[in-house]
Amino acid sequence: AQTVTQSQPEMSVQEAETVTLSCTYDTSESDYYLFWYKQPPSRQMILVIRQEAYKQQNATENRFSVNFQKAAKSFSLKISDSQLGDAAMYFCAYRDSSGSARQLTFGSGTQLTVLP
Amino acid sequence: DAGVIQSPRHEVTEMGQEVTLRCKPISGHNSLFWYRQTMMRGLELLIYFNNNVPIDDSGMPEDRFSAKMPNASFSTLKIQPSEPRDSAVYFCASSLTLRTPGEKLFFGSGTQLSVL
Numbered sequence: 001a002q003t004v005t006q007s008q009p010e011m012s013v014q015e016a017e018t019v020t021l022s023c024t025y026d027t028s029e030s031d032y033y034l035f036w037y038k039q040p041p042s043r044q045m046i047l048v049i050r051q052e053a054y055k056q057q058n059a060t061e062n063r064f065s066v067n068f069q070k071a072a073k074s075f076s077l078k079i080s081d082s083q084l085g086d087a088a089m090y091f092c093a094y095r096d097s098s099g100s101a102r103q104l105t106f107g108s109g110t111q112l113t114v115l116p
Numbered sequence: 117d118a119g120v121i122q123s124p125r126h127e128v129t130e131m132g133q134e135v136t137l138r139c140k141p142i143s144g145h146n147s148l149f150w151y152r153q154t155m156m157r158g159l160e161l162l163i164y165f166n167n168n169v170p171i172d173d174s175g176m177p178e179d180r181f182s183a184k185m186p187n188a189s190f191s192t193l194k195i196q197p198s199e200p201r202d203s204a205v206y207f208c209a210s211s212l213t214l215r216t217p218g219e220k221l222f223f224g225s226g227t228q229l230s231v232l
Contacts, residue, residue: 033218043205044119045223052218091159097217104221106159 002027006107013082021077023092031097034075040088087114122224134196139208151207198231
């Protein structure tokens with residue numbers, strides 16, 4: 001079974017600085033998708049960024065980018081120029097390209113605090 | 117678009133009572149998911165529907181849990197009888213289709229359930 005591990009339960013960053021959140025996963029599949037979702041205090045989960053495994057280029061969305069290392073099964077999220085609104089719980093998630101919703105697996109989350 | 121709408125936002129009930137959680141997916145979305153979030157187990161997929169038909173309910177913890185989707189714009193998750201260990205945040209999410217593994221899930225704001 002696929003597993004997703006976020007080894008940092010909590011992280012903090014100074015406003016305007018850069019922070020990297022770690023995620024590793026375990027799978028025997030060769031094609032899959034990886035996601036980072038953000039859960040602010042409002043509770044609503046919001047997709048931040050996604051990456052398809054067969055694409056070597058790292059995904060970017062404005063201040064958010066990923067470092068995807070397929071061989072190492074690592075998928076870290078980098079937030080540049082951190083803003084107070086970035087404070088939230090961040091979840092890494094994995095889904096097989098077989099498309100079964102059962103296989104959308106979430107990590108345990110990293111609570112990010114942004115310090116003014 | 118108003119997004120995925122869940123009600124109620126908070127529910128407090130006593131053990132043994134019936135609880136019904138409601139969800140309105142985004143108009144035009146064909147797939148609907150129910151997740152449960154707890155500190156101990158993180159985010160778990162309970163059940164999902166495609167075109168109003170339940171596809172996989174293997175995540176439903178017990179027979180006390182049931183879910184229905186009578187039409188494309190409404191779904192319910194019912195717990196009868198409720199127990200204190202059911203206390204959690206229950207999320208509903210929808211997506212356009214199930215065909216694309218990279219499909220974005222849109223989450224509601226969740227229902228915080230407390231069973232006393």
